[in-house]
Amino acid sequence: MTPRTPRPRERGIPEATVARLPVYLRALQALNERGTPTVSSEDLASVAGVNSAKLRKDLSHLGSYGTRGVGYDVDYLIYQISRELGLTQDWSVAIVGIGNLGRALANYGGFGTRGFRIAALLDADATVVGDKVAGLSVGHIDTLEAVVGEEAVSIGVIATPAAAAQGVCDRFVEAGVTSVLNFAPVVLNVPPGVDVRKVDLSIELQILAFHEQRKSDGHAGPEWAGPVEGPA
Amino acid sequence: MTPRTPRPRERGIPEATVARLPVYLRALQALNERGTPTVSSEDLASVAGVNSAKLRKDLSHLGSYGTRGVGYDVDYLIYQISRELGLTQDWSVAIVGIGNLGRALANYGGFGTRGFRIAALLDADATVVGDKVAGLSVGHIDTLEAVVGEEAVSIGVIATPAAAAQGVCDRFVEAGVTSVLNFAPVVLNVPPGVDVRKVDLSIELQILAFHEQRKSDGHAGPEWAGPVEGPA
DNA sequence: TAGATTGTTAATCGATTAACAATC
DNA sequence: TAGATTGTTAATCGATTAACAATC
Structure with a gap:
């Protein structure tokens, strides 16, 4: 069969x-x-x-x-x-959290160029809503579901503080988004079928610190295999 | 016990x-x-x-x-x-490129907290030098070597445009930095003994696009074996 | 053809996982 | 002791690499 x-x-x-x-x-x-x-x-x-x-x-x-x-x-x-x-078609992206990071992302060349289209920039802060960023006007987070539906957003980018990230993620998923790029330092819970990728500055720094420490530590390079040992 | x-x-x-x-x-x-x-x-x-x-x-x-x-x-x-x-000691970090991304990094909680200390923020743009960001005054890129020496910087963070990244990296390495965290979309060349980690937004997006495409593609999940193809 | 370089093979290496004996 | 949970083993899976036959 x-x-x-x-x-x-x-x-x-x-x-x-x-x-x-x-x-x-x-x-x-x-x-x-x-x-x-x-x-x-x-x-x-x-x-x-x-x-x-x-x-x-x-x-x-x-x-x-x-x-x-x-x-x-x-x-x-x-x-x-x-x-x-999958870059021969355009994927709609929504970015939530328009602080410095969100602005950096919105202005990042990699987005505008082939393959991706920023459908919306959203924030919860009324003082940010309405700002022009990368040629777009920042919308209110309350419009998330409407935007995802109308613009067929398939990739959600989360650039909010850690505390807000899971809530935003849940709303994305509920609205039909199946790929999430997360910049907030939290582990997101999503149902099967939803892909999450995480970009985490402090994890990268900590990995570098580990190797940096090894370099000082008696200066044993990557090759160090422990004490000299004779044939078995 | x-x-x-x-x-x-x-x-x-x-x-x-x-x-x-x-x-x-x-x-x-x-x-x-x-x-x-x-x-x-x-x-x-x-x-x-x-x-x-x-x-x-x-x-x-x-x-x-x-x-x-x-x-x-x-x-x-x-x-x-x-x-x-290696987080029981403090590592000095210098960030080069104080655009939106550099500002986001400087303000990122993960830095200030245990294990890392921002020693300097540097930029090549005279209109940015002198700005206060995250409580620090932005210095000129010309002071890179002095800062690395005086502050014992061991981790260099590159948040410049792509075209400037390799040059900044070379200066870091020449000045004695042995770990680099690179946010610019280029492959950096470094001598042996220097660690580079890369954070690349557009790569993450493209990986998501790949999986997103697979989901639409006849909805065949990980097992999908591809469309019928013509002879070679 | 002669030289160059791909696409593939097979060996090796490293990471993941389930299962369970050790032991608190 | 009885129940709980670690630390380790061993099987499996996936990724890397060198080497080379195929072939342009």
Whole structure:
């Protein structure tokens, strides 16, 4: 009753690969702007900051888009990665919490550019509502449900204080949003089917502090494996 | 009353574990504020958003800080994780690029609180230099080397436009900074021994877009094997 | 063809998870 | 003791890497 894998090309791109595709895309766009028509895995990997074996393995999950002996056509690979990432359509984004961070996000180039469209900026603070930010007028948080419905928002960005984040998230989810990007330092609870990604400054700092401490700590680099031991 | 840490414990905590320790720490601090004296791996895992097997495995890399049949002492575990992460000392941080993002970072609670100290805010724009942000006066980028030396800055935060990031990074590294947190959308080149962590809004958005697309795509969940494709 | 470079294989490494003996 | 929960084991899963046959 269970037919086997129906397709020759097995999909299901590994999560680690998905996380690197945007990096490759950015590197390719930089090459494209410099007018480079074609690039080898070695060169692209170097620009993207990975090794070439990993790059080729990653790209092989998308299909065979290179030419042996030649490399990859930059334009074509940009298109293929964009398509795979879902950037050939526009996703509507709503940002809640228009403090410094929300403003930084709204003004961030990455949003306006291909693939995303800011549908609304919302805040709970009446003194902020009505401000012009990145060419948009800040709306009141009470309009969240209406905006999500009318503008078909599929990605909600939370840039509120920690205490408000879960409440905003619940409202997003209830209104039909299925992807959330959370900048507030809390773990959000969401039902199955909703994706949450978290960007957390203090976690990044703490990870750096850990490694920084290791560097001082007797200066044992990444290679340190414990005391000298003889063969078993 | 037994000797608590009998031996130096084999070091070399897995990277994946290090990345979760800050999450556990935050969860423990929340429990602590609610006055919870003791917590089981099951409960702590639930607050931190992981499963309990992973939590116990992670904590086992630090040592045996729990009590069978009882759980973990919240205060004690906070202390042990803080120590492991290097948060029992203060790390000096300099932030370069005091636009909206830099201001958001400077005002972010996670900085001021235990473990980190903002030593300087720097910008290249003369109209920004002298501004008061988070109680500090913004300095000129030309003072970077002096500030890093005098304030013993060990973590550099880059919140500049992409085009300026590598140059600022080089100056940090040359001045002796060995950890960099980069918010600019570029891959930074650093010599061995320097750690770079990257926070990249547009990458996070693109990863969400990928999963969002999969949800629409015939609603096939993780198993979807792709559309029919033509011959190569 | 000869040289270059991909796409794939297979080995290795690291992370996750369930299960349970140890032990409070 | 009896119940609860840790810390560890071992199986599994997923990611990385080097090497090279395929092939442009």
